Amino acid sequence: MADRANAPAEPGPRRVTKRRAETRQRLLQAALAVFAEEGFGRTTVDQVCARAGYTRGAFYSNFETLDELFLAVWEHRSTELITRTREAFEAFEQAAVKDVDGVVTHLLRAVPLDEDWYRVSAEFTAHALRTPELRRVIVEREQAIAASAMPFLFAALAEIGRTVPDPEALGQALVAVHDGTALQCFSEPGNTTVQQRRTSLFAHVITAYSSESRQQS
Amino acid sequence: MADRANAPAEPGPRRVTKRRAETRQRLLQAALAVFAEEGFGRTTVDQVCARAGYTRGAFYSNFETLDELFLAVWEHRSTELITRTREAFEAFEQAAVKDVDGVVTHLLRAVPLDEDWYRVSAEFTAHALRTPELRRVIVEREQAIAASAMPFLFAALAEIGRTVPDPEALGQALVAVHDGTALQCFSEPGNTTVQQRRTSLFAHVITAYSSESRQQS
DNA sequence: CGTATCGGATACATTCGTGTATCGAACGGA
């Protein structure tokens, strides 16, 4: 009650220590792995902690409920992937692209296909649709993805003399195509045809949503 | 032990009665609803039985495990949807289509968007990726979908003078687009723009994967 | 260094779900 220091009615932990951040991090990492293996719904607090090298005490000291952890894991990992993608794009900066296929190659190389992540996000998606306050989280994330990747795509297209009349429509289309084709690739891992079709679907969509402007830069 | 009648070492129930089929059916139906609401992973045997108006005895008399029920529900519902779609197509038989947009309209009207089903199948998908012997089930289903719907699509396209060079590629592309856009529609229910974009994405893809042959029929 | 707070470990009580074994009623065949 009689807190003298800087305690303005904040019930959270007063001083966030270094150790705490480390623990939290390891729990997030472990949870992602366990969710991918067991499924969120069948995952137990103990499994996550064991995989991270803790006991259940660590969990209850950092999270209230498994749902909270699920959300944290998903947000953490998805921002991580967005960052990684942007970095990959920046690395391509000066690489020359000649045509739409070249753009697609870049795009697909920057956007990784991660089966573990697919499993987890598929289940999170279903979970979010069941939880009203989580719906917005999903659309925000999709917008963030588009906002982060599109500029690079435009730049690449501009290089080959193409412009995009309706950027948002293309963004939405590409996200849909990415999500939809991901499953196909995972369910037939060895099948190269599926992956080629994925590539050409991207090419077709990008072509359809962009138009030849004039000269190449 | 000393079974005299027609018991050729078959451990399953000898005579499948009418009541049994009815029970099974109601369990499947109830399970679908509960899975959609609670998620498969968090669903309990008792919840399913209660919703169907039974007690747990009914379940254990019809299924071994929840996983088995999950698979049964998914297979039942997805074949049901395939049938329904084909019927919808057949009803359109003589309706006149003028252009690609007309074809898309038909297509989207025949293929329903069902959020409950999306939730369940998303989770089933993740579940199947975790379970080696279920991967093939998914690809088989996707092939069945394509095989069932494509003929109608070709017929409609033929009517407006278009042919499809690579049918399988188009089938795969459309399934991917359907799956990918479904989530977008569900996460922003009120947003009509999203749905329009979905429609035009279908149109673009169909256009890109078909070519003008000659005259209309 | 010494001390106070923090963070994770441990122990405990409790709830919840499962699987099985048994019972009784409905059903189907003659």
Added chain:
DNA sequence: TCCGTTCGATACACGAATGTATCCGATACG
């Protein structure tokens, strides 16, 4: 109508996961 079989209900025992309360080692700070 009667009898045997089937199917779902009920009861029970067990295991597993949760949440909390408490303890002790680690860490930050003066």
